[in-house]
Amino acid sequence: MKGYSVELKDLVKVYGGEHGDPRVGAVNGINLGIHPGEFFTLLGPSGCGKTTTLRLVGGFETPTSGEVYIEGQAMSHVPPYNRPVNTVFQNYALFPHLTVAQNVAFGLAIKRVDKKEQERRVQEALEMVRLPDVGKRKPAQLSGGQQQRVALARALINEPSVLLLDEPLGALDLKLRKAMQIELKQLQKEVGITFIYVTHDQEEALTMSDRIAVMAEGSIIQVGDPVGIYEQPATRFVANFIGESNFIEGVLGGTGSDGAVVEVGAERALIRPDAEPWPAGTEVTVCVRPEKLMLYPPATECNGLSGTVREVIYIGTDTEFVVELANGVRAVARLQNIDGRGLGEFAVGDAVRVGWAMWDAHTLED
Amino acid sequence: MAVRPVAADAGPKPVFKRPSLRERIKSSRTAWLYIAPAALIMLFVTLFPYIYQLFMAFTDYRVRNLRFNLLNPETWARYAPPFVGLDNFVRILTNQLTIENYDFWRLLLFNITWTVANIVFHVALGVLIALVLNSKTVLLRRVYRALFVLPWAMPGYVAALTWRNMYDDRFGAINQLFGVINRLIGTSFPTDTRWFVISEPPIGGLLSFLPLAFYAVLLANIWLGWPFMSVVATGALQSIPKELYEAASIDGASGWQQLRKVTLPLIRPAMVPAIMLGTIWTFNQFSVIYFISQGNPFGRTEILITQAYKLVAEQRLYGVAAAFSIVVFFILLSFTLINNRVTRATEAYDV
Numbered sequence: 131m132k133g134y135s136v137e138l139k140d141l142v143k144v145y146g147g148e149h150g151d152p153r154v155g156a157v158n159g160i161n162l163g164i165h166p167g168e169f170f171t172l173l174g175p176s177g178c179g180k181t182t183t184l185r186l187v188g189g190f191e192t193p194t195s196g197e198v199y200i201e202g203q204a205m206s207h208v209p210p211y212n213r214p215v216n217t218v219f220q221n222y223a224l225f226p227h228l229t230v231a232q233n234v235a236f237g238l239a240i241k242r243v244d245k246k247e248q249e250r251r252v253q254e255a256l257e258m259v260r261l262p263d264v265g266k267r268k269p270a271q272l273s274g275g276q277q278q279r280v281a282l283a284r285a286l287i288n289e290p291s292v293l294l295l296d297e298p299l300g301a302l303d304l305k306l307r308k309a310m311q312i313e314l315k316q317l318q319k320e321v322g323i324t325f326i327y328v329t330h331d332q333e334e335a336l337t338m339s340d341r342i343a344v345m346a347e348g349s350i351i352q353v354g355d356p357v358g359i360y361e362q363p364a365t366r367f368v369a370n371f372i373g374e375s376n377f378i379e380g381v382l383g384g385t386g387s388d389g390a391v392v393e394v395g396a397e398r399a400l401i402r403p404d405a406e407p408w409p410a411g412t413e414v415t416v417c418v419r420p421e422k423l424m425l426y427p428p429a430t431e432c433n434g435l436s437g438t439v440r441e442v443i444y445i446g447t448d449t450e451f452v453v454e455l456a457n458g459v460r461a462v463a464r465l466q467n468i469d470g471r472g473l474g475e476f477a478v479g480d481a482v483r484v485g486w487a488m489w490d491a492h493t494l495e496d
Numbered sequence: 497m498a499v500r501p502v503a504a505d506a507g508p509k510p511v512f513k514r515p516s517l518r519e520r521i522k523s524s525r526t527a528w529l530y531i532a533p534a535a536l537i538m539l540f541v542t543l544f545p546y547i548y549q550l551f552m553a554f555t556d557y558r559v560r561n562l563r564f565n566l567l568n569p570e571t572w573a574r575y576a577p578p579f580v581g582l583d584n585f586v587r588i589l590t591n592q593l594t595i596e597n598y599d600f601w602r603l604l605l606f607n608i609t610w611t612v613a614n615i616v617f618h619v620a621l622g623v624l625i626a627l628v629l630n631s632k633t634v635l636l637r638r639v640y641r642a643l644f645v646l647p648w649a650m651p652g653y654v655a656a657l658t659w660r661n662m663y664d665d666r667f668g669a670i671n672q673l674f675g676v677i678n679r680l681i682g683t684s685f686p687t688d689t690r691w692f693v694i695s696e697p698p699i700g701g702l703l704s705f706l707p708l709a710f711y712a713v714l715l716a717n718i719w720l721g722w723p724f725m726s727v728v729a730t731g732a733l734q735s736i737p738k739e740l741y742e743a744a745s746i747d748g749a750s751g752w753q754q755l756r757k758v759t760l761p762l763i764r765p766a767m768v769p770a771i772m773l774g775t776i777w778t779f780n781q782f783s784v785i786y787f788i789s790q791g792n793p794f795g796r797t798e799i800l801i802t803q804a805y806k807l808v809a810e811q812r813l814y815g816v817a818a819a820f821s822i823v824v825f826f827i828l829l830s831f832t833l834i835n836n837r838v839t840r841a842t843e844a845y846d847v
Contacts, residue, residue: 190742211748223739227761236757237747288747 134199135166135324136187136292141196143182156182158348159196164326164341166291169318171327173335174345175371180328181296183345187326188217188294200292216290220297222281224269230256230280231265237288255283258317275306282317292324299334311337332372336360344368365496369417376423376461378416378435382408382493389488392416395457400433401491414493422490423463425451425476426483434485437461439476451476453484549818556580557815577815584819595811597795598803602705604827607779607799609706610714614778615771617718622725623763627755629726630733641730648723656787659716663788665690692792709789709797717784721777725770732766733759768839775835776828800824 143157157179164170172180185191187198189210198205205213224233231252232239238248256262259279269277278298285293298314299307315338318325329335335342336356343353344367352364363369366377380399383391385407389400392414401416408414425439426432440460441452444467451463461484465471476482521528555561555577564575586592591599625644629637647655662669665688674685691712697704698711736759744754780801785791791798791806798806804820807813 188742188746210742210746216746217742219739219743221737221739223737223743225740225743225758225761227764236744236749240748240753284743284747 133165134163135168135201136162136164136326137199138162138183138187139197139199141183141186141198142194143179143186143191144194155348157186157193160348160350162343162350162353164324166324167322169315169325169327169338169340171329171335171339171342172345173329173332173342173372175330178345179348180330180345182348184217184294184296184326184328187292188215189213214291215294216285216288216292217294217296218278218281218285218298220300222269222277224277224280224284226269228268229265230261230267230269230272233269233280234265234284234287236284251287252283255287256280258286258320259283260313274302275310278302278310282314286321290323292326293318295325295327297329298327299331300329307334314338336372344371346371362492363417364494366415366417366494369494374420374462376418376420376459377494378418378455378459378461379457380414380416382410382412382414384410390493392493394435394455397435397456399435399486399491400488401493402489404493408493415496416491417494418461418486418491420450420462420464421448421466422486423461424485425453425463425465426485428481428483430483430485432483432485433488434483435461436481436483439478439480439482442476442478451482453482455484549821552577552815552818553584553822554579554581554819555815556583557813557818559812559814561814580815584816585823587816588820588823593807593813593816595803595807597798603798603800603803606705606710606796610710610781610797610799611775611779613714614717614721614781615774617714618721618725618774618778619767619771621718621722622727623729623767625722626726626729626733627759630730644723644726646723647720648727652720652783653787655720656716656783659719659784660788663691663712665693692789692797695793695796705796707793707796709792713784713789713797716788717778717781720784721774724774725767728766728770729763732763736762772832772835775831779828779831780824800827 138160141157141160141162142155145154145156160179160183172183174180182191186193187200187205189205189208193206200213200215224230225236228236231249234252234255235248238251243251252265253262256265259282261276261279261283264272264276264280269280272280278301281298295314299310302310311334314325327335327338336359339356341353341355342359344351344359346367352359352368354362359368360372363372363375366375369375369377378392378394380392380394383393383398385391385403390403390407391398392401394416424432424434426434428436435455437453437455439451440454441450443450443452446467448464448466451465453461453463455461463484515523557577561575561577563571564577565571589600591601628634629640629644634640661667665671670691671687671689674689675687677683678685678687689708692709694708696708697706698708699706740758740762741754744758749757779799781799782801782805785797785799785802786805789797791802795803800820801824804817804824807817807820
């Protein structure tokens, strides 16, 4: 337990079960360790239990079973305001009747901190979020992005050791969201505290996080850094939820020095060998990202499979080629539009070879 | 700020000229056609009586003048009420009316006390019960909510007559209730209280101008009035996002602090207009006073509007009553204007 900023042990949260309501598992046994100073993201579609997990850490929900530890302390019987935690809400939750400064000072005022001290710290917090001059305004007079920063200042002024953020950028438009992503990440580095960030936006998660936990149906499917999550998704769900993927079913052959062999119909191709390889003859699903696929003329000698181009979709930066493989699976290859590559070279109906580097294809767990 | 003309030959004149009234009527002819029936009815049912009342207020309009008919010139000379200028108003304000126990300033003081006492209880009780029923742990809260709106949904005079019967000194439920209590726990409350006859004030000192009857009608009107405040408060409470409470609780605010710093300021924008409306209703709460206490004892629970009614019903002083109503109107108008200025009732928070 030691060394973790936040640790979740067999955490379970079940709703209902009273008055004959069906019991609904929101969180089904989560184990997780989050390091101090880490930017940790809970990523998943809506209803996957990520917000519930966050609320369990914040103390707004009590676990049905299991335990939340913050800095080594069991938190089950600690109310939200006694946890070294603060929360930034998706819709900011600023008090509309108070000025920005009063909002930020709210926690200090409750703790009856000296007025002068309050003023100083409010100014400090507002400067930290780069809004030094808005103290006298009401929240409604600020833009969405500014309100979000005020919410951040209000949380940070209480000097939590863990900050919980529940889709804090969800209500902002795309451009502002991107700018805020970078700023949030910088801010997190400056203050050096643990951020637990909940989002359903995979790009946001990849951009900001040190580590990501991908959740589905109340469970954690995969934990890893952005590169690991994207390059080696463990399951079909992760591969599909984060980016796009091609899934090619095949049968595992032997593993040689130059990679593992997978047999797809009558063809064979090389993929990255698993750390603990399954025995030969196992049916596996191979996952390859569309941008890792290359297209070659049919006779080319390369690692890959043969197929026929069925669709060509021009999407600006790239062109997508939908290729029907020999076993009937449709694979998508995305080629960047550089130097006429792909585009113009292959047309609907052409026979092609779909090639990839051995490292870019791997088997999934399911 | 230079306005650049759009058309080349438009010259320096503004490009968009406000259309003349005739042009505007012409362009909205269909709209006028649609509102004409309603406007016509409003003209005769609402606007004309107002204007006619204003006219009456400056005349000595009595029973014989009822024969005065604007459409029949033969009645004009004979039955036109004599114009008396501000005389009616002077008589009202200087207590020169031939009516029992009449004192305008005492009436006004009582009317204001009546209104303030009611509103305080309506709001306090309404908000309190709305808060209690807003907590999810209360069982059957939907049932309660439905029940509590009943007094408000009931016609005022029906409720008032029911209360009148409950206060009956011999057969009324309230005196009987005291009898039951006496039997059950051996107390000796009086069981024949004559609620609207006793003239000694139950509370002395500053409040000695309020007879027992005041507290009786107050109780009835509290019962009648708080559900409205409760409904408004419930609506306002339910529109407060729960994140605000979570945010406050993270910062260590106790339940009481959350109530004071979050709940009350946030229901205020909804409550202020409701209070203004409630004040006007209560100030003119005719049916409760007229049917329950009937102004007894000795006109000491009379309010302005019931007094105005008696001027017509008992004295047939139509002109004075019209003037009376105009006085009431201006009292309420000035209250509303001042209140609007002070509380900025129209100001709302963007949540």
